[in-house]
Amino acid sequence: MLAWCAEAHGAYFINAIINQRFLRETSANSHQTLDLSALSGIFREAYRTIPALLRRLPTTARALTAIVILMFAANAVASPYWIVYARDHIGLSTTDWGLILLIEMIVSSLLYLPAGIAIDRYGRVRFVRASLLISGLAVPMVALATGFTHVLLIRIAVAVANTFFLCASSAMMADALPRDIRGRAMAALGRGTVMLGASSGGTGGPGLGFLVIVPVMLASLLGGFVYSYNAASTWLAVMAASAVSLIVAVAVLRDTELAEA
Numbered sequence: 001m002l003a004w005c006a007e008a009h010g011a012y013f014i015n016a017i018i019n020q021r022f023l024r025e026t027s028a029n030s031h032q033t034l035d036l037s038a039l040s041g042i043f044r045e046a047y048r049t050i051p052a053l054l055r056r057l058p059t060t061a062r063a064l065t066a067i068v069i070l071m072f073a074a075n076a077v078a079s080p081y082w083i084v085y086a087r088d089h090i091g092l093s094t095t096d097w098g099l100i101l102l103i104e105m106i107v108s109s110l111l112y113l114p115a116g117i118a119i120d121r122y123g124r125v126r127f128v129r130a131s132l133l134i135s136g137l138a139v140p141m142v143a144l145a146t147g148f149t150h151v152l153l154i155r156i157a158v159a160v161a162n163t164f165f166l167c168a169s170s171a172m173m174a175d176a177l178p179r180d181i182r183g184r185a186m187a188a189l190g191r192g193t194v195m196l197g198a199s200s201g202g203t204g205g206p207g208l209g210f211l212v213i214v215p216v217m218l219a220s221l222l223g224g225f226v227y228s229y230n231a232a233s234t235w236l237a238v239m240a241a242s243a244v245s246l247i248v249a250v251a252v253l254r255d256t257e258l259a260e261a
Contacts, residue, residue: 061176063252067245074241075198077223082199104159111163123255124172131165135196136242143232158197169193175256
């Protein structure tokens, strides 16, 4: 345990050195200094200007925000129960589950670069739609799974969907947001992406914006009741959220022809 902590702190220290040495501010306001006494005013202004911020969002950013909130809520309902369901209803051991997650991580790692290339070449929207479709079909299949192989195939499908969605949705949000509100919009909404079918026990990130926190809290509470009432209904809730998100993606999402500078 001590060795793990030392390794983690060493990685953080190296990251801090790299950030300090190489990262440079690109904002035109970078010359301004931040007074700690002004933080309370900034905090109040952030919440006061939420309605105006939402009105300024392009249609694509609003649609993506709705999708992200829905999928964060779906993760809050289901993600704590993946291992519980796999153990109690399918009969997997903790070793089985660890091996499945390892394979899933390897698949994701191998796909990130090809996914980024494909998304830049063929556009973001089609991959967002395909990812939601794959995840929405794969996750509910857990209720029908009977063993290790079934769960592994489901998690591999989720890994593929999640990898393409992370790349496509984050790029889409960055393209759509006007530069002058990009920072506050990402603080409120996150980075425009969410892990599909998260199984870590959390809500699935990255980039949980402060506007998403309340829906996630309510969904987490609901998830406990849903799983207690009928465990299989947990996965149907994910399918429902994915279906609504897919409808929004098909009806509203469009690739941005000219990304915001």
